[in-house]
Amino acid sequence: MTTTTTRYADNRSTEEVQRQKTAERAEGWRRRAPLLPALIFVIICTQIPFLLTIWYSLRSRNLLRPEGEQFVGLSNFSDIFLDSTFRSAALNSVLITFGCVFVALLLGLGLALLLDRPFAGRGVVRTLLITPFLIMPVAGAMLWSISMFNPSYGLVNWMIGLVGIPPVDWTSQYPLFSIVVALVWQWTPFMMLLLLAGLQSQQRDVLEAASMDGASTWDTFRFVTLPHLRFYIELSVLLGVIYVVNTFDHIYLMTAGGPGTASANLPFYIYQRAFLGFDIGQSAAMGVVTVIATIIISLLALRLIFRGLNAKEQS
């Protein structure tokens, strides 16, 4: 795409070619110079720690026993695959991430469709709807675990009490469900905003033509709107996955991974092993595994974002 290779004809003198090359190199550096500070900064802050993580993952190291550090090859990795808590944390990560993204996407799509029509107070409704996303996640997590889900005075139990359902201790009986509810509440506005932007970028005349031709609302949605939305849906799912898979605040504050380790996801379990168990080697190995898993998802996401980007730049 950006490879603009310049070939020189043979009949030029070598001196001229040399001068040309020097000039080109200087120009290349002039272009690169503004980028370098940011590039170096990011490399130092992200790549060096990650290389260290890989290094740690190959060693046995426990901060409580500093003398016992040694190279252990891949044994940290084989240990964590035998660790049933690691497996359940990985499963929880998948359940929380996809549960949240899927439900938030459906709700977000519904809300986006509702908002994509003129009605009284649309601006206010949109403002109300995006607020959960703007609330500090720590505040949101505590709001749900205490004000909403508290067994004795939480709003949720009061509401189900109105229809005669006995109180439930949500965060201990249904920890994953409670976390997913709080996350869906936070992430639905995100999905809604992206999908609404998608809906509003539709060309009105196409929709009008469809309805002129006698297409029903549902047919128009299925055959015109949905294909148009595809890019936006994929983008919101993949961005959602990338953000939600790193969920830590809600788990830390709502259930602390409990009861036991029933609701720990990978970030929380790795955190526990590192900062409460001081087991650097194993937590690093888990980190590496998480990164590999994330890379697979990310590659999909990146390809998608680039596709959208290039399509936009060509138009």
Next chain:
Amino acid sequence: MNAAAPSETAHTAPPSAESHGTKKDARPAPARRRKGSLLTALTWVVALLFFAPVAWMVLTSFKQESAAASSPPSFFFEPTLDQYRNIISSDAGPYFMNSLIATAGSTILVLILAVPAAYALSIRPIKRTQDALFFFISTKMLPIVAVIMPIYVIAGQIRMLDNILTLIILYTAMNLPIAIWMMRSFFLEVPSEVLEAASIDGASLLGTMRRVLIPMVAPGIAATALICVIFAWNEFFFALNLTAANAATAPIYLMSTMTSEGLFLAQLSAASVLASLPVVLAGWFAQKQLVRGLSMGAVK
């Protein structure tokens, strides 16, 4: 620009649309209108449901503790500002100050680094622009938990634990990729004739940037700053692991009100309202920029 002018829209009471059997094929236009007002009513109900927890949080923050944790919940009470007074007279100040320093510091640093970088990836692009973009965004996908241990160890060795500078640096690294992507998408919208005209006039690179380019992308810079502010202000994980008494930020304060003082729900709610308010207001007034930032510039 933003549709969030709260004054403009009165609370239109949803037209009384009790459905007397919605199917009246004989009268298409009124039926459609009825369907429309039903949808509007539904939209309002869902929006209010979504907002209800926030409203409840705000409501609770004006209660006395006894009314806050009552069962059944109390909807009518004598509002009080006691909780806010308590917080202002408590030790919350330094936490909020730290949040402010970390947020402002990292956002400024991000802009200083991101604007030239985005320039080198858009207006006078380097050869491997796509590779560089790919690299930047891929760091965003690195799970933070996978690098927290080395960062903790390094920060400990260079005596930077519990130092607000550490948070500034990390928040900068966290937001820089998003900022570069966003700024690039704004730079790409600058018409090339403008830049050509400037270079024909013999303006230097820095001169062009300062006099032509920066004013043109000023709204973009504001949008980028907004996104950086949101993520830095709300950040919890780094703050939790790398700070203690000196550099702890507002999210840590929130958490500490819960754990150290037991359950003072009204006060916790007031603290939550105060901690959330800056970002909520910023987001309300810049909804359009929010969309663009959240999608890293891919959605306009």
